[in-house]
Amino acid sequence: MKMKKSILLTSLFVLFFLGTNAQQSTATKKPKIVLITLDGFRWQELFAGADANLIENKEYVHNAAELKTKFWRNTATERRAVLMPFLWNEVIKMGQLHGNRNEGSNVNLTNSMWFSYPGYNEILTGSPDDKRINSNDKFNNPNTTVLEKINNLPKYNGKVAAFGSWDVFPYIINEERSGIPVNAGFEAATGSNLSANEIFLNELQEQIPSPFSTVRLDAFTSHYTLEYMKKEHPELVYISYGETDDFAHEGNYDAYLKSANNTDGLIKELWNYTQNDPFYKDNTLFIISTDHGRGTQPIDTWKDHGSKIKGADQVWLVVFGKGVDVLGEVTKTEQLFSTQIAPTVLQVLAPTVKNAEMKGKSLEVFKN
Numbered sequence: 001m002k003m004k005k006s007i008l009l010t011s012l013f014v015l016f017f018l019g020t021n022a023q024q025s026t027a028t029k030k031p032k033i034v035l036i037t038l039d040g041f042r043w044q045e046l047f048a049g050a051d052a053n054l055i056e057n058k059e060y061v062h063n064a065a066e067l068k069t070k071f072w073r074n075t076a077t078e079r080r081a082v083l084m085p086f087l088w089n090e091v092i093k094m095g096q097l098h099g100n101r102n103e104g105s106n107v108n109l110t111n112s113m114w115f116s117y118p119g120y121n122e123i124l125t126g127s128p129d130d131k132r133i134n135s136n137d138k139f140n141n142p143n144t145t146v147l148e149k150i151n152n153l154p155k156y157n158g159k160v161a162a163f164g165s166w167d168v169f170p171y172i173i174n175e176e177r178s179g180i181p182v183n184a185g186f187e188a189a190t191g192s193n194l195s196a197n198e199i200f201l202n203e204l205q206e207q208i209p210s211p212f213s214t215v216r217l218d219a220f221t222s223h224y225t226l227e228y229m230k231k232e233h234p235e236l237v238y239i240s241y242g243e244t245d246d247f248a249h250e251g252n253y254d255a256y257l258k259s260a261n262n263t264d265g266l267i268k269e270l271w272n273y274t275q276n277d278p279f280y281k282d283n284t285l286f287i288i289s290t291d292h293g294r295g296t297q298p299i300d301t302w303k304d305h306g307s308k309i310k311g312a313d314q315v316w317l318v319v320f321g322k323g324v325d326v327l328g329e330v331t332k333t334e335q336l337f338s339t340q341i342a343p344t345v346l347q348v349l350a351p352t353v354k355n356a357e358m359k360g361k362s363l364e365v366f367k368n
């Protein structure tokens, strides 16, 4: 009797441990995604750093000496590394950077508007919609974003969140219909379990005026995201930084470069956090892009975008993290499109869900 009892107990223990191990491994195998955009940041600066035609331009640069000390170097390779050190010292060794047209790598929008709402709609839904998405007005998106598609799946319901510096994001993501929490514009963190940092961020956001009327400073967007990730552990997060576009419209090249540099650091902070939290560690994919490009010729068109600005449909794409093949800077001839981002998110998180209505096809960026 005794023998049998101990065998039974041992078997129960074995079964118990096998069971929990299996559960744990399915939970950790479920990949997470952090999708990031930098509004209107040009591929020209991403791949070549500070622009020789702008760095000393009296009209667009307030303090050329200071700006040159910070961001001017003799070669494009050195300039981009001082502008975005995380991307060019770390991401280059663990991911892929697409969109350097000087090397033949092209990434383009397929919508013909070349401004923000149509760009975000294209990135988030996988299709352009020139008929219906042709202004930046605050109207609820009739299209379903990949964020909403994922959030509608039982296994991801309540596990998707979005943060934006621009106050139009609750409409682009259709917060009302999708039920996805969107903290954008000058919204504070809300809820009954605010962290000490969230309470402090809410205070600071009131006390540090933004230079823009509809866009907050990106540090707020980034830290609200980070706090939410620590607390709620969303499995799909979208973060939209906004400063680069607004400073460019103002013709403030100093601030445009400083913002790009700062955002690189904010992204590094998010990445480092994910690699120190067992929930995300070694299992999180980062995808970074932009909603549109800007002009180059004549030089004044660097400030602008839209269908009349040549080259404003030229964008870029950076991927790294879970499963991504390490290619570094892509220097082969290729043509990618912004419509490929949403199908990639769907493919990674929910490979069995059909994406028939998405125009782009999933990116081939993963190890076999």
Ligand SMILES: [Zn+2]
Pocket: 040, 115, 116, 245, 246, 249, 305
């Ligand atoms: Zn703009």
